[in-house]
Amino acid sequence: NAGVTQTPKFRVLKTGQSMTLLCAQDMNHEYMYWYRQDPGMGLRLIHYSVGEGTTAKGEVPDGYNVSRLKKQNFLLGLESAAPSQTSVYFCASSYEGAETQYFGPGTRLLVL
């Protein structure tokens, strides 16, 4: 039981490049979330999903897209990376209505 895993762990991009961050969970959770963590800003919700095939916007969705084609996977895409997207990205999952979010180990992204 791996819990929540994130791929890659670290990535460097040039401005304008695109990439996809992968989140996978093996706990059969309905809900999945993508957050970004910046110094002094805490965790801010980018997008979330309440089930396979569904997605919704969070606090800071601009510049990101997501997909939830399979229940266990939640993909976060950056179509045209900007330096402002330099951050640590965390994925989390939970059962529907559950009070505990399980977080992955994070992906550190640097956009030059």
Next chain:
Amino acid sequence: QQQVKQSPQSLIVQKGGISIINCAYENTAFDYFPWYQQFPGKGPALLIAIRPDVSEKKEGRFTISFNKSAKQFSLHIMDSQPGDSATYFCAARGASGTYKYIFGTGTRLKVLA
């Protein structure tokens, strides 16, 4: 728009002392208030949580105090240990059925040996 305000930003406590972190919220529709603990290089992990119909919850050395009328809640770490050195985040969950969380900005705690 930050709906959960957390203070202090950083905190240094002597071993054996009490660490206190405070949070204030604005939205009365929040229905669940967790605290997460994060060690460097790791993802946050749930530490303790409380519902608004309870004024206090204790788990070991960790206690949440909740003041619904003041819209404030706090984390108390009794007998603080060096192993408690981490960043702590308070959070609040929306009650609209979407289960979205708003997080505070975090408190970096350092417990001196």
